[in-house]
Amino acid sequence: xxxxxxxxxxxxxxxxxxxxxxxxxxxxxxxxxxxxxxxxxxxxxxxxxxxxxxxxxxxxxxxxxxxxxxxxxxxxxxxxxxxxxxxxxxxxxxxxxxxxxxxxxxxxxxxxxx
Amino acid sequence: xxxxxxxxxxxxxxxxxxxxxxxxxxxxxxxxxxxxxxxxxxxxxxxxxxxxxxxxxxxxxxxxxxxxxxxxxxxxxxxxxxxxxxxxxxxxxxxxxxxxxxxxxxxxxxxxx
Numbered sequence: 278x279x280x281x282x283x284x285x286x287x288x289x290x291x292x293x294x295x296x297x298x299x300x301x302x303x304x305x306x307x308x309x310x311x312x313x314x315x316x317x318x319x320x321x322x323x324x325x326x327x328x329x330x331x332x333x334x335x336x337x338x339x340x341x342x343x344x345x346x347x348x349x350x351x352x353x354x355x356x357x358x359x360x361x362x363x364x365x366x367x368x369x370x371x372x373x374x375x376x377x378x379x380x381x382x383x384x385x386x387x388x389x390x391x
Numbered sequence: 392x393x394x395x396x397x398x399x400x401x402x403x404x405x406x407x408x409x410x411x412x413x414x415x416x417x418x419x420x421x422x423x424x425x426x427x428x429x430x431x432x433x434x435x436x437x438x439x440x441x442x443x444x445x446x447x448x449x450x451x452x453x454x455x456x457x458x459x460x461x462x463x464x465x466x467x468x469x470x471x472x473x474x475x476x477x478x479x480x481x482x483x484x485x486x487x488x489x490x491x492x493x494x495x496x497x498x499x500x501x502x503x504x
Contacts, residue, residue: 325490382434
């Protein structure tokens with residue numbers, strides 16, 4: 278089954294404790310992206326990757342890091358989480374590389390930073 | 392600055408009452424415009440991609456159209472199961488950040504039986 282998986286689905290952590298949210302897709306897609314979704318602010322892009330070893334900033338990259346060492350994986354790293362990073366996070370993937378096509382979204386990771 | 396605006400924010404319809412959702416965009420050049428449906432607590436689900444003005448795409452009760460400044464999602468004779476938040480996103484054509492996608496804030500549709 279074609280899918281995007283994220284882990285963990287729910288996470289409660291404390292300020293400053295480094296964490297990683299994993300994202301994996303099994304569709305051989307070139308393009309992968311991370312979003313955060315907050316009430317009243319909609320879906321905002323954090324980082325994206327058009328292929329292996331190619332990453333670029335979205336609209337809200339501050340406080341986040343990403344890497345794309347393999348085509349199927351695109352982890353999101355919060356080096357020192359803060360309460361304003363409490364949010365619902367989605368990973369997505371698409372074929373087409375620089376010409377994004379239909380994005381397939383993961384189920385989401387709900388993060389609470391205390 | 393590239394921008395995507397959706398209206399209305401919320402829409403309530405009776406079952407069978409057709410209507411349209413609007414997505415207006417301001418970008419330097421359009422590479423693609425996307426419509427997604429999102430159910431509460433779930434990830435967005437792809438509906439349509441439109442690439443050039445005049446293009447139309449249809450799926451069941453939904454039809455998406457595109458002009459040079461906006462897109463419409465027409466819902467014909469909606470059913471309660473069409474209730475969801477509908478998101479519009481744009482990929483701009485540019486010399487840098489070409490993979491960046493900008494989402495509108497969405498229109499939450501409620502269809503009452």
